[in-house]
Amino acid sequence: MKKFKHNLELLITKKEIHEKIKKLASSLNAQYKGKEVTIIGVMNGGLFMLADLLKKLKFKVNIDTISIANYTNIHFSKGVVWQKKIHKPIITGNDVIVIEDIIDTGYTLTEIYEELAFWNPKSIRMITLLDKEGTHPNFKYPYESLFKVPNKFIVGYGLDMNDMYRQLDQIYTVEQ
Ligand SMILES: O=P(O)(O)OC[C@H]1O[C@H](OP(=O)(O)OP(=O)(O)O)[C@H](O)[C@@H]1O
Numbered sequence: 414m415k416k417f418k419h420n421l422e423l424l425i426t427k428k429e430i431h432e433k434i435k436k437l438a439s440s441l442n443a444q445y446k447g448k449e450v451t452i453i454g455v456m457n458g459g460l461f462m463l464a465d466l467l468k469k470l471k472f473k474v475n476i477d478t479i480s481i482a483n484y485t486n487i488h489f490s491k492g493v494v495w496q497k498k499i500h501k502p503i504i505t506g507n508d509v510i511v512i513e514d515i516i517d518t519g520y521t522l523t524e525i526y527e528e529l530a531f532w533n534p535k536s537i538r539m540i541t542l543l544d545k546e547g548t549h550p551n552f553k554y555p556y557e558s559l560f561k562v563p564n565k566f567i568v569g570y571g572l573d574m575n576d577m578y579r580q581l582d583q584i585y586t587v588e589q
């Protein structure tokens with residue numbers, strides 16, 4: 414019996430995801446020990462990584478979320494639409510870490526970086542779970558990623574396809 418409606422192929426296992434997040438948490442714990450940091454999760458896709466990472470952090474964190482959607486090539490030229498911004502003192506003068514699920518065209522992270530920079534944080538660090546290879550050659554801001562993925566459509570662990578598959582605890586490519 415077919416398990417999913419689409420042809421999904423396993424790309425990254427839950428064990429691999431949790432090992433990388435554990436390693437990231439250890440390195441953030443060492444780097445920000447004794448400090449207070451603002452952590453901003455990007456909804457909806459960043460939700461899973463945000464929750465799993467936050468539970469492992471030992472330094473003081475201010476947590477909030479932003480919500481933004483990329484409709485590139487459908488209705489808008491650049492296609493990025495804000496649903497929720499943060500205009501709050503937790504950004505100004507603070508070290509800010511952004512947690513996002515994937516960088517693809519880079520339009521979403523460009524918009525996020527420029528919006529946050531407007532509020533004069535001390536630093537902005539953008540961390541994505543996945544980095545789609547070869548799709549954002551002109552992206553100009555610093556970022557780090559836990560996994561490189563091929564230029565295919567990805568679902569699972571927060572990433573959806575028409576609002577399906579976000580709840581999967583592993584990461585899959587959608588095959589034809
Ligand atoms: O680098 P980009 O090409 O901008 O793509 C990356 C963005 O696209 C997806 O979000 P989407 O707009 O689908 O919203 P969602 O998080 O609610 O699924 C993903 O979660 C990233 O936020």
Ligand SMILES: Nc1nc2[nH]cnc2c(=O)[nH]1
Nearest residue numbers: 517565566567568572573
């Ligand atoms: N679910 C999902 N959302 C995306 N947004 C940009 N690229 C992707 C992708 O590969 N999968």
